Amino acid sequence: MRLRNSKPLSNQQAAREVSLGALGFLAADPERIGPFLAESGLSPADLRGIAGSTAFHVALLDYLINRQDLLIAYAEGAKIDPGHVVAAREILFHADLPED
Secondary structure: OEOOOOOEOOHHHHHHHHHHHHHHHHHOOHHHHHHHHHHHOOOHHHHHHHOOOHHHHHHHHHHHHOOHHHHHHHHHHHOOOHHHHHHHHHHHHHHOOOOO
16 A cells, blocks of 8 residues: 555554544444444543554454454445455554564
8 A cells, every 4th residue: 555655554554544444434423333432431532542552453453353244344445355454453463562
């Protein structure tokens, strides 16, 4: 993925973009974001402060992956393969693990 006049995105940056897209997808519809907020225990006001956390992005993608209807709807709307969401989750999950 490349933005105009910029360097190619790293895997981690691309994974975060997938997650931010998923957040936008959920947030665009109260019937999609409501269950996520209820399950996570977050309020809408919490999202701004936590949206930079890698752990939040992993949890968000886990939520989407575990709801196949939402996963497919997001992937179709974003014009990406659903497998990209799974790959993004794995990249972000491993981003914060200490290296041996």
